[in-house]
Amino acid sequence: MHEFTVVRSLLEQVDRIVAEQGGGDIEEIRIRCGDFSGVEPNLVAEAFELLRVGSRWQETRLRVEVEPLIARCESCGTTFEPDRFRFRCPACGAPTVREVSGDRVILESITLRTADRPPQQESH
Numbered sequence: 806m807h808e809f810t811v812v813r814s815l816l817e818q819v820d821r822i823v824a825e826q827g828g829g830d831i832e833e834i835r836i837r838c839g840d841f842s843g844v845e846p847n848l849v850a851e852a853f854e855l856l857r858v859g860s861r862w863q864e865t866r867l868r869v870e871v872e873p874l875i876a877r878c879e880s881c882g883t884t885f886e887p888d889r890f891r892f893r894c895p896a897c898g899a900p901t902v903r904e905v906s907g908d909r910v911i912l913e914s915i916t917l918r919t920a921d922r923p924p925q926q927e928s929h
């Protein structure tokens with residue numbers, strides 16, 4: 806499954822960033838999964854569920870947001886959501902458009918668990 810590779814490389818990326826910041830326990834990871842990235846958000850979530858069991862990611866949550874594909878016309882600058890296989894500017898008809906988002910998986914944020922969080926209180 807392709808998504809395992811995606812999740813593993815994301816976790817490596819997270820590791821690097823957290824290590825640079827001085828380390829810590831990771832509570833939540835948020836990613837944006839492009840509609841056109843070739844990666845299935847559900848499968849990413851599943852892959853993470855399988856990878857984290859018994860690992861140090863056991864307590865980490867992964868949130869996956871789906872990001873639509875957005876393209877920008879290189880002639881007139883219009884941004885639009887293109888049809889999957891027909892990249893043509895709806896404003897001027899130019900075929901030279903560039904994908905600006907939605908074509909990759911992006912690490913959005915990392916939340917670290919804070920050690921000094923007060924214990925959860927039960928309300929009565």
Ligand SMILES: [Zn+2]
Nearest residue numbers: 878881894897
């Ligand atoms: Zn255009």
